[in-house]
Amino acid sequence: MLQKRFLYNQVVKSMLLALSVLFIFSCGAESSPDEPDVLEPPHLVSSIPADGAAEVDTKTTAIQLVFESNLIVVSESKFHLNNNVVSTVTAEENVLTVTFSTLQPETEYTLLIDALALKVVNGGVNSAQISISFTTAAGQAVDITNKLAVDNPSPEATNLYSFLKENYGEKIISSAMANVNWNINEAEWVKQHTGKYPAIATFDYVHLPYSPADWVDYSDISVVEDWWNNNGIISAGWHWIVPTYQGSADYTYKPEETTFKASNVTIDGTWENAVAKADLEEIVGYLKLLQAKNIPVIWRPLHEAAGNTYEYTNGEAWFWWGTDGADTYKELWVFMFDYFKAQGLNNLIWVWTTQTKDNAFYPGDNYVDIVGRDIYNNAEAASIADEFNTIQQTYPTKMITLSECGNTADVSEQWNAGAKWSYFMSWYDYERTNDTNESDFAGTDHEHANAAWWTNAFSNTYVITRDQMPDLK
Known part of the structure; x- marks a missing residue:
């Protein structure tokens, strides 16, 4: 029995050995299996600007790269323009678009696409770095206009504009926003922690439909008049709230909360036209109270119109005045400008706020005196300076201002990096400064600009505070 089992095992081993030899022979060098296909990596064909290009327009905000x-896009973080991560990278078929915010004049730029950043559809990734270099053209000469947009400006408006122009590029003027609308609570808070007032107090006519009321009365201009009489500058904005629908007593500035159409404002007979004219008549009355006291106003209406329309693929306007597009917005701006002109208002210096890449929304040099930019949550002084320089190059006849800010790099860092704003204006912290008599008013923390930020600002000789202001009357 054991002998038979031994013979059986030997036969099995012989058969397995034969099969192994046959398999090895059949899979030998002359008949080895096919090697896996090599995945094709991305191959760059051309770019705009081309590699090595010179005299590239500083207004360029994107590089297009055409591949085979x-x-x-595997990783946007692997795209760098002069060591800075770019804003947005998009791929449509074989065209890659790299978007960024700013280009400076007479500067060499290199776009680096790191390995493993791109992948061919059904193919391989880029195993090596891809680079494109180009040089920008010389910038436009900055030549700030002497003429205000308004016809026959008041002497005080002329004096104020001249003061801004004389200090432009040499000094920066400090400003604080009111807490919501009609007070100097933020300025008082700054004074408490630094010993000085900002030079500019900024107000907001946001609650126009409710005034006069026991909590807001824009006809009581005592707070404004007192600031002006102490050589302070007055600035004002307008979060223009409109009915949520025709006949509604609820108001909003958010486009998703109203049926109010900006495109109907300039059309006689529409309910939007009737509402707008009534609002403009009312606010003219309040502004004329300031004009009667010879108080000029840095006037910033209809701000941030483009929202993030040009920043993201699905970007949108944040306020009703921008939601119907650039052409409608410009018509609305001119409609307001002409209405004020017809009413004899001549004490306003007009500020338009850019969102960058939104020149289509610009009302035009004849309707704008200063171009503002609102910046939040950016501690990178270099990128802030890049924004300033790009805006200045886009509007070389206008002063550029930091019209709103919050949680930004220190003023000293911005200034040293080249952001020579005409003035800066930090936004308010409602909880911190809504009541000057509450205990938390003494706190040094702040939602947008804490006491240390203000102390840094006022420690610089180029920052103008109210006590340093001349009499502009």
């Missing part, structure tokens, strides 16, 4: 095959 359709692409997928």
